[in-house]
Amino acid sequence: MNFISLVKRVAPFALTFAIGLFIASFFVTVAAPSFQFRRGFNRHREYDRQREMRIADLERENQRLTNRLAEMEKRDWVLDEDELNVPPPPPPVAPVMPMKTVPSKAR
Numbered sequence: 001m002n003f004i005s006l007v008k009r010v011a012p013f014a015l016t017f018a019i020g021l022f023i024a025s026f027f028v029t030v031a032a033p034s035f036q037f038r039r040g041f042n043r044h045r046e047y048d049r050q051r052e053m054r055i056a057d058l059e060r061e062n063q064r065l066t067n068r069l070a071e072m073e074k075r076d077w078v079l080d081e082d083e084l085n086v087p088p089p090p091p092p093v094a095p096v097m098p099m100k101t102v103p104s105k106a107r
Helices: 002-024 037-074
Strands: none
Touching: none
């Protein structure tokens, strides 16, 4: 009796699991993944090297800009209006209002 009750409990689970794997196989690969780390390792190393070079470039540029800002602040950077060489704006023009015509009554 115990064997039959065990089969009654395990069989639906196994059948449902098998059907689920069958349906999932249409959307994803059910096979075990192949782990090939050798090929991708050099690519990751090159990517890390490029990333480190880019970070170093950005740090140098950041330091250069920080030094430039400090130099400008040290000189108390103020521009005179003569240094800008910007002409004054033209005077404003009054808008022209259209004339309204009044219809005359014919007698």
